Amino acid sequence: xxxxxxxxxxxxxxxxxxxxxxxxxxxxxxxxxxxxxxxxxxxxxxxxxxxxxxxxxxxxxxxxxxxxxxxxxxxxxxxxxxxxxxxxxxxxxxxxxxxxxxxxxxxxxxxxxxxxxxxxxxxxxxxxxxxxxxxxxxxxxxxxxxxxxxxxxxxxxxxxxxxxxxxxxxxxxxxxxxxxxxxxxxxxxxxxxxxxxxxxxxxxxxxxxxxxxxxxxxxxxxxxxxxxxxxxxxxxxxxxxxxxxxxxxxxxxxxxxxxxxxxxxxxxxxxxxxxxxxxxxxxxxxxxxxxxxxxxxxxxxxxxxxxxxxxxxxxxxxxxxxxxxxxx
Amino acid sequence: xxxxxxxxxxxxxxxxxxxxxxxxxxxxxxxxxxxxxxxxxxxxxxxxxxxxxxxxxxxxxxxxxxxxxxxxxxxxxxxxxxxxxxxxxxxxxxxxxxxxxxxxxxxxxxxxxxxxxxxxxxxxxxxxxxxxxxxxxxxxxxxxxxxxxxxxxxxxxxxxxxxxxxxxxxxxxxxxxxxxxxxxxxxxxxxxxxxxxxxxxxxxxxxxxxxxxxxxxxxxxxxxxxxxxxxxxxxxxxxxxxxxxxxxxxxxxxxxxxxxxxxxxxxxxxxxxxxxxxxxxxxxxxxxxxxxxxxxxxxxxxxxxxxxxxxxxxxxxxxxxxxxxxxxxxxxxxxxxxxxxxxxxxxxxxxxxxxxxxxxxxxxxxxxxxxxxxxxxxxxxxxxxxxxxxxxxxxxxxxx
Numbered sequence: 001x002x003x004x005x006x007x008x009x010x011x012x013x014x015x016x017x018x019x020x021x022x023x024x025x026x027x028x029x030x031x032x033x034x035x036x037x038x039x040x041x042x043x044x045x046x047x048x049x050x051x052x053x054x055x056x057x058x059x060x061x062x063x064x065x066x067x068x069x070x071x072x073x074x075x076x077x078x079x080x081x082x083x084x085x086x087x088x089x090x091x092x093x094x095x096x097x098x099x100x101x102x103x104x105x106x107x108x109x110x111x112x113x114x115x116x117x118x119x120x121x122x123x124x125x126x127x128x129x130x131x132x133x134x135x136x137x138x139x140x141x142x143x144x145x146x147x148x149x150x151x152x153x154x155x156x157x158x159x160x161x162x163x164x165x166x167x168x169x170x171x172x173x174x175x176x177x178x179x180x181x182x183x184x185x186x187x188x189x190x191x192x193x194x195x196x197x198x199x200x201x202x203x204x205x206x207x208x209x210x211x212x213x214x215x216x217x218x219x220x221x222x223x224x225x226x227x228x229x230x231x232x233x234x235x236x237x238x239x240x241x242x243x244x245x246x247x248x249x250x251x252x253x254x255x256x257x258x259x260x261x262x263x264x265x266x267x268x269x270x271x272x273x274x275x276x277x278x279x280x281x282x283x284x285x286x287x288x289x290x291x292x293x294x295x296x297x298x299x300x301x302x303x304x305x306x307x308x309x310x311x312x313x314x315x316x317x318x319x320x321x322x323x324x325x326x327x328x
Numbered sequence: 329x330x331x332x333x334x335x336x337x338x339x340x341x342x343x344x345x346x347x348x349x350x351x352x353x354x355x356x357x358x359x360x361x362x363x364x365x366x367x368x369x370x371x372x373x374x375x376x377x378x379x380x381x382x383x384x385x386x387x388x389x390x391x392x393x394x395x396x397x398x399x400x401x402x403x404x405x406x407x408x409x410x411x412x413x414x415x416x417x418x419x420x421x422x423x424x425x426x427x428x429x430x431x432x433x434x435x436x437x438x439x440x441x442x443x444x445x446x447x448x449x450x451x452x453x454x455x456x457x458x459x460x461x462x463x464x465x466x467x468x469x470x471x472x473x474x475x476x477x478x479x480x481x482x483x484x485x486x487x488x489x490x491x492x493x494x495x496x497x498x499x500x501x502x503x504x505x506x507x508x509x510x511x512x513x514x515x516x517x518x519x520x521x522x523x524x525x526x527x528x529x530x531x532x533x534x535x536x537x538x539x540x541x542x543x544x545x546x547x548x549x550x551x552x553x554x555x556x557x558x559x560x561x562x563x564x565x566x567x568x569x570x571x572x573x574x575x576x577x578x579x580x581x582x583x584x585x586x587x588x589x590x591x592x593x594x595x596x597x598x599x600x601x602x603x604x605x606x607x608x609x610x611x612x613x614x615x616x617x618x619x620x621x622x623x624x625x626x627x628x629x630x631x632x633x634x635x636x637x638x639x640x641x642x643x644x645x646x647x648x649x650x651x652x653x654x655x656x657x658x659x660x661x662x663x664x665x666x667x668x669x670x671x672x673x674x675x676x677x678x679x680x681x682x683x684x685x686x687x688x689x690x691x692x693x694x695x696x697x698x699x700x701x702x703x704x705x706x707x708x709x710x711x712x713x714x715x716x717x718x719x720x721x722x723x724x725x726x727x728x
């Protein structure tokens with residue numbers, strides 16, 4: 001497997017109105033590598049991904065795939081990108097097969113090639129027996145698999161996934177990562193966003209941490225963890241159902257301001273200063289009727305990075321310029 | 329086939345499949361203009377006016393018991409011009425208030441004095457009261473004419489018999505018939521025109537529904553732009569112009585199909601025919617389809633939110649439909665409204681369709697209408713495309 005750089009973000013800066021959403025981010029993603037973009041809400045993860053997908057143009061810096069820049073050839077650039085939005089970007093009233101055929105044709109596929117690719121995508125997404133069914137009849141996991149299959153149809157070099165696990169249960173999440181590992185083996189470069197540390201820690205080859213639009217750390221998960229002192233107590237879990245917004249607000253008030261309680265789809269994250277505070281918060285959440293399917297409590301040493309509280313002595317080394325970065 | 333054409337056809341085919349994905353909604357899309365046009369046609373279709381003259385329904389209140397008054401009332405009850413009935417004053421007021429019928433004629437106490445009338449001798453004139461519903465003023469005038477005819481016939485019999493060779497008994501209604509014949513003809517443009525209310529309704533309601541279809545198509549695009557589907561589209565090798573051309577193509581194609589289906593139904597059931605140029609009709613149908621598509625793109629481009637766009641569109645479509653003569657012939661509108669309507673594409677499309685259907689006009693005569701409709705379409709498209717290009721560029725640069 002070659003480890004050449006596929007995606008290169010070079011000092012990109014993106015503005016939303018007056019707000020600087022991404023500020024000088026440089027990052028590379030190699031073929032055969034999964035990189036996780038990590039950071040709290042509003043840190044610029046999705047904007048960075050949108051810039052990589054060619055959806056938004058940085059006002060400074062460049063984005064290129066295999067040396068092809070979007071501003072030089074939008075068409076060639078688009079053929080090299082497979083973008084998977086957070087919400088399934090599918091036509092609910094069309095069948096799975098019709099969706100794949102439509103998006104395949106947008107990328108210039110037709111005839112036997114299109115037919116073979118569609119059949120292959122349906123097989124890989126384990127939807128071949130439901131290919132004629134409307135997408136509106138699919139479960140969330142099936143939609144997410146089809147969402148990914150659509151992005152892979154034209155065999156892009158770079159695959160970009162925006163919070164791909166937000167709406168998935170633990171089994172579907174593990175299945176998704178199994179697919180991503182296969183794609184990595186096939187030589188695709190994968191960049192995904194998440195704000196769940198355990199996912200990044202266990203699923204990604206490298207982690208890039210964003211905070212307020214800046215890249216504050218980048219490296220292999222274990223290297224970043226080693227650089228951190230033991231930090232806050234944290235729990236990652238999956239609730240059985242997506243909790244209503246008002247209920248989420250009530251729970252956040254109940255656990256108090258010293259505890260961070262976050263919900264992303266069915267995913268739950270509780271972070272507290274001490275194990276005792278975490279235990280109390282968990283007890284409140286469970287007593288209020290939240291049913292957790294799974295949960296785990298990792299050491300949480302990356303918490304400092306993602307919460308924006310890096311210990312000065314433990315800040316990782318500056319990120320090398322993407323063009324000069326050694327390939328992992 | 330070039331890549332660009334293949335891309336446009338792919339995008340348009342997707343819209344076509346999405347339209348048919350909900351079969352019931354699609355069929356309703358064809359049924360609604362037919363139902364509307366049929367309903368309007370039934371309301372305004374009065375049937376052939378040759379033969380039996382329409383009768384004015386009215387009620388009569390007799391407050392004077394004199395013989396002259398009684399004779400006039402009998403004359404009215406026998407008149408072929410009215411469908412009259414004698415009732416009390418209270419009932420007359422109540423029924424006129426309900427417009428059942430819209431007119432009442434009251435012969436008050438003292439009307440009998442008219443029997444003593446002498447030509448050329450000035451005296452206080454007895455009154456006849458006509459009550460009418462606020463929306464039946466013309467029926468009131470019609471009743472006035474009929475009553476005048478009956479009274480004057482009666483007076484003529486009473487006063488003229490002595491100076492003629494007839495006795496009063498011989499002085500019958502036939503002898504008092506108006507000594508001339510009135511011939512009435514409906515004039516609607518040219519000699520071969522055969523006005524059919526159904527034809528006008530089918531033209532008007534089809535055009536109105538096309539605008540609603542255009543709006544709906546635009547709202548779908550507006551909705552799509554707010555979903556992750558649009559992000560996927562923007563990351564795909566699909567230029568914006570291809571999306572817009574494909575959307576216009578699919579919307580216009582479905583619109584033309586709606587026109588053809590509606591008129592086919594009108595022909596089969598109500599005898600709606602194209603008496604003029606068929607090519608002119610097809611050109612107008614094509615132009616109206618494009619106008620619907622351009623309207624849709626305009627909605628998607630400037631609409632803001634879906635709810636806001638829908639409200640503004642409904643108001644605009646109903647306004648241009650009414651002013652453009654899509655509901656009722658434009659001659660019922662005041663002069664200023666007819667002048668204003670010339671600035672609307674619906675007016676030109678409607679006049680063109682009326683022209684090639686019941687007015688029997690030729691291709692050359694309706695070409696200006698086709699041209700104006702296409703002109704409006706071009707303007708709408710230019711505004712929509714400019715707005716799309718600007719807003720997408722702003723989004724891409726993070727300004728919006």
